[in-house]
Amino acid sequence: MRKEVIELLKVVFKIAFRNFLMRFKSVFVLIFGIGVPSMLLVGGLSLNDSIGRWTKRSLAENFGCADAYVENRRNNIFFKIPLDQQIVDILRKHQKILSVLPVSESIAQIEYGGKILDCLVIATSPEELSYFVEEKIELVSNNILLSKELAQIMNIRENDFVALDMGRGQKQFKVVKISTDGFLNFRGENLQYAGTVFINRDDFQGVGGFPTKIYMRLEGSIEEHKATTDWISEELKVKAVAMKFQLLNSPANRTLGYLTIAFSSFSVIASFILVYVFAQSFVEERSTTMVTLRILGMKTGHLSAILIYEGLIYFLIAGLCGGIMGTFLGDFLLRRLRTISGTLMSEFYIGFSDLTLYVSPLTVFTGILGGLVIPLIIFILKIRTITHHPPVEMLRTESHVRTQRWKRKISGGSMIVLSMVMILIYPKFWLFFFLIAALGGVVVFPTTFLSLGMGIFLVSFIYFPLTQSATVWDILQRGASFFIGSWFLFLSLISPLRKIFSRWMKKGSVSTFIALSYVERNRKNTFIIASMFSLIVFMMTLVLVVPYNMEKFVLEKMKTGLFGYDLMVIYNPLKLVLSKGEPDLSKDLQNPSKIYVAQFNDDLIAFVDDNFLKDAVVSIETNKRWREQLLEPGTIVVGDFEGARSLQITGKVKSPFGFGETENMTFRVVDTFDMRQLMVPVKYVASINSIPEKVRLIPVIISRVDPANVMQVKDFYRKRFDFPIYIKEELNRVFSGIDLLIQTGVTLLYFGLISGFSGIAFYSLRNVIVRKRMSGTLRAIGMSGKSLSAAFILENLIVASMGIITGIFAGYLESKDVSNFIFSIFGSGQFSVPIWELAGLILAIYMIISLVVTLPVLVIRTSPVEALRAPD
Helix, strand or coil, X not given: CHHHHHHXXXXXXXXXXXXXXXXXXXXXXXXXXXXHHHHHHHHHHHHHHHHHHHHHHHHHHHHCCCCEEEECCCCCCCCCCCCCHHHHHHHHHCCCEEEEEEEEEEEEEEEEXXXXXXXXXXXXXXXXXXXXXXXXXXXXXXXXXXXHHHHHHHCCCCCCEEXXXXXXXXXXEEEEEECCCCHHHCCCCCCCCCCEEEEEHHHCCCCCCCCCEEEEEECCCHHHHHXXXXXXXXXXXXXXXXXXXXXXXXXXXXXXXXXHXXXXXXXXXXXXXXXXXXXXXXXXXXXXXXXXXXXXXXXXXXXXXXXXXXXXXXXXXXXXXXHHHHHHHHHHHHHHHHHHHHHHCCCCCCCCCCCCCCCCHHHHHHHHHHHHHHHHHHHHHHXXXXXXXXXXXXXXXXXXXXXXXXXXXXXXXXXXXXXXXXXXXCHHHHHHHHHHHHHHHHHHCCCHHHHHHHHHHHHHHHHCCCCCCCCHHHHHHHHHHHHHHHHHHHHCCHHHHHHHHHHCCCHHHHHHHHHHHXXXXXXXXXXXXXXXXXXXXHHHHHHHHHHHHHHHHHHHHCCCCECCECXXXXXXXXXXXXXXXXXXXXXXXXXXXXEEEEEECCEEEEEECHHHHXXXXXXXXXXXXXXXXXXXXXXXXXXXXXXXXXXEEEEEEECCCCCECCEEEEEEEEEEECHHHCCCCCCEEEEHHHCCCCECCEEEEEEEECHHHHHHHHHHHHCCCCEEEEHHHHHXXXXXXXXXXXXXXXXXXXXXXXXXXXXXXXXXXXXXXXXXHHHHHHHHCCCCHHHHHHHHHHHHHHHHHHHHHHHHHHHHHHHHHHHHHHHHHHCCCCCCXXXXXXXXXXXXXXXXXXXXXXXXXXXXXXCHHHHHHCCC
């Protein structure tokens, strides 16, 4: 018995492998399309692997013996409260804590060789530091220890002198040591700093006493650290954080990979559609052989096994190829990540600069398996459905069609009934369930008029814009409505188009008539193939059009800079902790204005000077009376896009960061403005003549500056530990990063097009082979080879065009809907389409489609006699 089973398996594998080799052309086309899910999964997961490995390497290179820290719960970036000595003593005696390091911390600026960079300053005693890192450290006053990565960025060597500013002016220090790996190369708990400067506690000039933080080396594994810090936090009423545990288990470390996979889901769906097309064709090509084998006595299970094993060979090869290509995709995404992070951050940013590609064997296995699970399920279900029919029924095509028709009607009716019930249960998602009911209605009653009517109804939602209370679900439901409605519209046009061509048909348009006839006759295949293109083109249109409109909107709003100014300097709030302060004015500033920012009734208020009231460019103002009225003390302009206006307003003015005292004030309202149109988060505007005396306001300078002097001005304020922002430079940086993100997103969608190209090539190749006898008949009655080839090519181009046009139309509607929704939030904006970018994309798609549908026609050419001998 066992020997018979082995022999049977050999026969099954032999048949499957022979069929695989005989259909190498189809196999070659399919491998590219079916391997896309595995490629995208491996590429996305490799990002997680690379970031995870980088994180683990950072634990040794940047954390060393520091496992956790403790600080006061009320600490923030600007204000530090020292910890009691009692807490330090308790931590020293705790059995799970091996050693502690009391420190005081501050953000500082380090300057050397013309470079200025923000860094972390840790002040402690050399004895405590030596014991904590288990290394002898000499750190006397006016000497510093510099982390290795910070020294490399600034090109600093031992015995060099550097300037350090902790908020109270620069002070010179001598670099006595540059660290190696470990805690002395610390970059912050989230690796957010370029590096750290260790100084003697006597040289500390930051905010707070000593210590404001305690670093700890803990006993046990990293997973056990969380329990220890939870106990400390609960018992001592402090903030205790297990740094290494938090960094390793941060969801952000895996977000990039999962986001990539999520965005790639549309390409994966396109690939699944290709699998369905392949399974359908696979079974149809072998229907006669299957019936013959069943009549000869082969069991259903053995017949299914032959087909499944053959398909399994296709899928495994496609999965392996996809896995290999996924590693190259991962490398591409990693390089893009480094470029985007470097573009969006400062010129000295090192966050992901040392990130290298790492792909674990588990990722390759998971990616290949994950990419093949659903395709295999689709394939196996299709095989089992067909092979379990009796041989006689498999030969009776009409009976099978009638059975399928009744099944479709039952399925469509079930969709309608279930959707109606779900609408009553979940009215919030009524549109989504209505779409399912509409699909069910078209399945039950597949008429052109119903399809056209449904399409017009669903597309008409564009005339009912989203309200400002709309949610993400509302946007997604309307997007699905536009997509499905577009399909209803264009499918209903196939029959009228064919009739028009049949009436106007001339001698040269026979190819067109034949192509349209096959498209109309095979609506199911037309929809399946075209849906791959429509889904991807729909997403591509969204990715191109919506960001284009947002960039254009922001550029229009900021074309005159910030109220006609192109430079903004924010006074460092750290300087306001102890007293009020005023920023210095650089000699290179042109017509500078000063603004003082505070908080009034939980919203921002700006006290502007006379220069601002005289020179500021306010694009939305209808008259300038408010400028003169604000000069009177106690007057205010209120931002209120609802148009409400009261005669006066009373509230409490305080520092945005809680420094200093507060003051109750009453203002007389002289005018209102629409906050949404100014692109600044300020609700109230008053003159400096109304400024409160006791509140520590944050000074801000806005000015024009000659582009040639921008770097000088920025260096001038960086040396004073302030924050200069050149508006045009920052906008260019942001837009460059957005453009890179768009390019990356479009690239991921290109892989979906690979499935589409594979599908249309497979469909074209199959039609040429299956219709050999029909082709011979047409050639025999006088149709030229060129006209016949043109009919095949035109048919496939029409199928692809259906998907492309539907995708563009639906994408246009959804892009307009989303853009107008965003414009309504800001109160203005004009929708437009990047015609040239979109046209270039579509032209490239058509060029590739034309190539892939032409090749099968040119490769497989037979004479009319040979074609007529071909079996049906």
